[in-house]
Amino acid sequence: MTDRDFEARHLETLDRDLGRMTTFEQATAFVGRPLIGKGIAFLFLLAAALFATIAFSDADNPVLIILAATFGAYMALNIGANDVANNMGPAVGANAVTLGGAIAIAAICETAGALIAGGDVVSTIAKGIIAPESLGSVDVFIWAMMAALLSSALWVNLATWVGAPVSTTHSVVGGVMGAGIAAAGFAAVSWDQMGMIAASWIISPIMGGAIAAGFLWFIKERIIYRDDKIAAARTWVPVLVGVMAGVFAAYLSMKGLKNLIKIDLATALAIGGGIGVLIWGVMIPVIRRQSEGLENRNKSLKVLFGIPLIVSAALLSFAHGANDVANAVGPLAAIVQASQSGQFVDTFAIPLWVMLIGAFGISFGLFIFGPRLIRIVGNEITKLNPMRAYCVALSAAITVIFASWLGLPVSSTHIAVGGVFGVGFFREWYAQRRVPMARRIAPEPAVIAREERRRRKLVRRSHVMTIAAAWVITVPAAALLSAIIFKVISVLAA
Incomplete structure (x- = not known):
C-alpha cells in the first residue's frame, strides 16, 4: 500500500x-x-414562585400564595400555547407572515393588551358561576379557586398536547363550577349562566363561520371572478379595509379599552363608523398605488390583502390580551385578595404583578409551545390564503361585537376556529356549485371512488371531530378534574 x-x-x-x-x-x-x-417553562414557574416567596413572606398564608402564583404562571403558559394560535394561525397559514414573525407580533400585542387595557376588576367567581357565600368560609373559597386554576391549566395543557384549540375562559368556568359543586353542592351553581355558556358552544362557531363565509362569497363574486380583477380590487379592497378598521375600532372601544374608559355599544359603533369611513378614504389612493403594475390574476390580489391581514391579527391579539388574560389570572387574584383580607368580595382589583405573570406567561407559552397549534389552525384544517384568512379575522371581531350586544358569553376561540371551518366548508360548496364548462360538456361518472371524494374535501374531517369533541367536553372535563383536586386539597389542608 x-x-x-x-x-x-x-x-x-x-x-x-x-x-x-x-x-x-x-x-x-x-x-x-x-x-x-x-x-x-420550568424556570418561569420557578421565577413566579420565588417572586411570591419574597413579596409575601410576611403574609398569613405564604404557602398558598406561592402555590397560587405557580398555578397562575402555569395557566398563563398554557393560554399562550393554545389560545393565541387562533389569532395568528390564519395569517401564518395564508403565508402573510412567517411563524417567527407571528409569534413576535402576538407576544408584543398580547402583552400590551394585558398591561395597557387588561381587566383591573373582575368577578371573583368567573362571571357569577358560583355565589361566594355558598362556599361557607374563606378557606374553602381559596381551596376552590386553587382547584379551579390548576384544573383549567391541566385541561388546556392536555388539549394542546392533543392538538385541539379550546376556550381557556370556558376551562376556568368549568373549573370554578366543579370546585363549587364539590364544596357546596349543585345548588351553588348558577345554571342559567351555565345554560348561556352551553348555548355559546353552538352559536359562536356557527355565527363566526357564517360571517366568514359571507365575506368570502362577497370577495369571490365582486373581485376574484371579475374580468378585471385589479379594477374590482381598487373599488372593494378599500371598502373591506374600512370595514375592518371600523369593526376593530368599535371592538377595542367597547371591549379592549373598557377598563380605561367606559363606552356603551352605541358610542362604540359611532366611533367605529367614523374611523371606518376615514380609513376607507385613506386606503383608496394607497390601494391604487399598490396595485399599479400588478397582473390580472388571483396571485396579485393576495398582495393587496397581506398587510391588512397582519394588522387585523395583531389587533385580535391585543384585544385577546385585554380581555382573556384577566379571566385566566382572575382565580389567582381572588386567592391573593382573600388570603390578605380574610374575606371575599364581589369585585376586586387585579395586582400588577398578577397581570405581569399573565402577560409574560402568555408570551413564553406562545414562543415555546404555540407553533404546533398555530400550524393546525393555519394549515391543517383547510387551506388558507390572505383573502380567506382576512375573512376569518374580520368575522371574529364582528361576531364578538354582535354577541356582546345580545349578551351571549361567546368564546373568541370558538369564533375564530368556526370562521376557519366556515371558510373551508363554503369553498367546498362553492366549488361544487361553480362547475367548470368542461365538466358540463363531459359529465362525471355517476359513481365516484371513495378516495376521489375524500380528495375533493377541502376541510379535514378528523380535525373537525377532534376540535368539536374538545369544545363539548371542556366544561365538564375541567369541572370533574377541579372537583377531584378540590377534594384532595381539602383532605391535605384539614
Missing part, C-alpha cells in the same frame, strides 16, 4: 467518523429541543 493510498483511506475513515459525530450532534439537538422549551 502506497503512502497515497494510506492517506486516502485515513481521510475516508476520518470523514466517516466526522459524519457520525455530525449525525450524533443533530440527533442530540433534535432530542434536546423540547427539553430546552420545558426548561424555560
Whole structure:
C-alpha cells in the first residue's frame, strides 16, 4: 500500500467518523429541543414562585400564595400555547407572515393588551358561576379557586398536547363550577349562566363561520371572478379595509379599552363608523398605488390583502390580551385578595404583578409551545390564503361585537376556529356549485371512488371531530378534574 493510498483511506475513515459525530450532534439537538422549551417553562414557574416567596413572606398564608402564583404562571403558559394560535394561525397559514414573525407580533400585542387595557376588576367567581357565600368560609373559597386554576391549566395543557384549540375562559368556568359543586353542592351553581355558556358552544362557531363565509362569497363574486380583477380590487379592497378598521375600532372601544374608559355599544359603533369611513378614504389612493403594475390574476390580489391581514391579527391579539388574560389570572387574584383580607368580595382589583405573570406567561407559552397549534389552525384544517384568512379575522371581531350586544358569553376561540371551518366548508360548496364548462360538456361518472371524494374535501374531517369533541367536553372535563383536586386539597389542608 502506497503512502497515497494510506492517506486516502485515513481521510475516508476520518470523514466517516466526522459524519457520525455530525449525525450524533443533530440527533442530540433534535432530542434536546423540547427539553430546552420545558426548561424555560420550568424556570418561569420557578421565577413566579420565588417572586411570591419574597413579596409575601410576611403574609398569613405564604404557602398558598406561592402555590397560587405557580398555578397562575402555569395557566398563563398554557393560554399562550393554545389560545393565541387562533389569532395568528390564519395569517401564518395564508403565508402573510412567517411563524417567527407571528409569534413576535402576538407576544408584543398580547402583552400590551394585558398591561395597557387588561381587566383591573373582575368577578371573583368567573362571571357569577358560583355565589361566594355558598362556599361557607374563606378557606374553602381559596381551596376552590386553587382547584379551579390548576384544573383549567391541566385541561388546556392536555388539549394542546392533543392538538385541539379550546376556550381557556370556558376551562376556568368549568373549573370554578366543579370546585363549587364539590364544596357546596349543585345548588351553588348558577345554571342559567351555565345554560348561556352551553348555548355559546353552538352559536359562536356557527355565527363566526357564517360571517366568514359571507365575506368570502362577497370577495369571490365582486373581485376574484371579475374580468378585471385589479379594477374590482381598487373599488372593494378599500371598502373591506374600512370595514375592518371600523369593526376593530368599535371592538377595542367597547371591549379592549373598557377598563380605561367606559363606552356603551352605541358610542362604540359611532366611533367605529367614523374611523371606518376615514380609513376607507385613506386606503383608496394607497390601494391604487399598490396595485399599479400588478397582473390580472388571483396571485396579485393576495398582495393587496397581506398587510391588512397582519394588522387585523395583531389587533385580535391585543384585544385577546385585554380581555382573556384577566379571566385566566382572575382565580389567582381572588386567592391573593382573600388570603390578605380574610374575606371575599364581589369585585376586586387585579395586582400588577398578577397581570405581569399573565402577560409574560402568555408570551413564553406562545414562543415555546404555540407553533404546533398555530400550524393546525393555519394549515391543517383547510387551506388558507390572505383573502380567506382576512375573512376569518374580520368575522371574529364582528361576531364578538354582535354577541356582546345580545349578551351571549361567546368564546373568541370558538369564533375564530368556526370562521376557519366556515371558510373551508363554503369553498367546498362553492366549488361544487361553480362547475367548470368542461365538466358540463363531459359529465362525471355517476359513481365516484371513495378516495376521489375524500380528495375533493377541502376541510379535514378528523380535525373537525377532534376540535368539536374538545369544545363539548371542556366544561365538564375541567369541572370533574377541579372537583377531584378540590377534594384532595381539602383532605391535605384539614
